[in-house]
Amino acid sequence: MTKLKKECQKYLPGVLFEESLEKYSTFRIGGKADFFYKLKSNKEFPSIIKFCINENLPFFIFGAGSNILFSDKGFRGLVIKIETEKLEFTGTNIKADAGVLVSKLIKESVAKGLSGLEKWVGLPGTVGGAVRGNAGCNGLETRDILIGATILDPKTGSIQQAKNAYFHYDYRYSKLKRTGEIVLDATFKLEKRKFSAQKQKQIMDEIRKFRQEKQPFGSTTGSFFKNPSPDTPAGMLIDQAGLKGKTIGKAKISEKHANFFLNNGGASYKDILKLAKLAKRQVKAKFGVILEEEVQILSEKGPITLAV
Ligand SMILES: Cc1cc2nc3c(=O)[nH]c(=O)nc-3n(C[C@H](O)[C@H](O)[C@H](O)COP(=O)(O)OP(=O)(O)OC[C@H]3O[C@@H](n4cnc5c(N)ncnc54)[C@H](O)[C@@H]3O)c2cc1C
Structure with missing residues (x-):
């Protein structure tokens, strides 16, 4: 050794x-x-x-x-x-360790008679991932409910309490993507449920169903690229560039949602990268738009972004 x-x-x-x-x-x-x-x-x-x-x-x-x-x-x-997993409620606020799954956050808050996270049903990932990437769906982003978080500077090891404004949030962006700071825990503001538990369940069932209808099932990381703007989703551009269903090796651009890349069993890192580069090239050539990765690519030496 x-x-x-x-x-x-x-x-x-x-x-x-x-x-x-x-x-x-x-x-x-x-x-x-x-x-x-x-x-x-x-x-x-x-x-x-x-x-x-x-x-x-x-x-x-x-x-x-x-x-x-x-x-x-x-x-x-x-x-x-x-894999930290502490979670505690203070009134309508919920404080959760970075490793807590969003699905658990939803489950526990619903059990406490709280409302505010229904739109996130089916959103994969942890609290830390959501805070860093301003994750969201159905009109609810992390920035809308985050009060603040405890963050660690990996360069110095120092820890601080950061309020929502610290993160400079934008669509799928927080300052942490630039600084590399690490989220240790986060506190979210929810509210007392003002409707019946049955109504809440119904809302969540509908959101779950919508997701199942719109998104492919399988080995994927969800949207590979950020949407260049709300009116021009990356999936639409990739589709119109003629790449829906395109396969390289065992990697495929979903027929159901062209911003979802799938590993159809045994796809390699290179297969996915080739597909992503192809999408970037074709979308740039056809629409003059440069797609930006939402997915974090980790090479053997560290995080990378793709050249066009
Ligand atoms: C089927 C599917 C559907 C999806 N739908 C959506 C959607 O609707 N909306 C949406 O926003 N996203 C969606 N995603 C993407 C994903 O769910 C989110 O980006 C999620 O927030 C990632 O969390 P994670 O814990 O899995 O992060 P990871 O994948 O583990 O990490 C992602 C990045 O965050 C960093 N990170 C993770 N934890 C921390 C931390 N504690 N502190 C600092 N940095 C950290 C990592 O270093 C990495 O760079 C989807 C993914 C899938 C597979």
């Missing part, structure tokens, strides 16, 4: 070596990470960061993996999956 492995084991008991990333992404694609750690408590973070800085070990954090494309070559460094 190398010195680094030994050190890693000392600081991170339970660390996994050569862990395949495939099962941690909804794309079901990904090679082995040198080191892999499931983080259960926010208290562990500062010392992990310190360790990585001291050892010059690159690290990458993620939540539910519903918005990530991992490389077939894995990652040369430490991948941290945030």
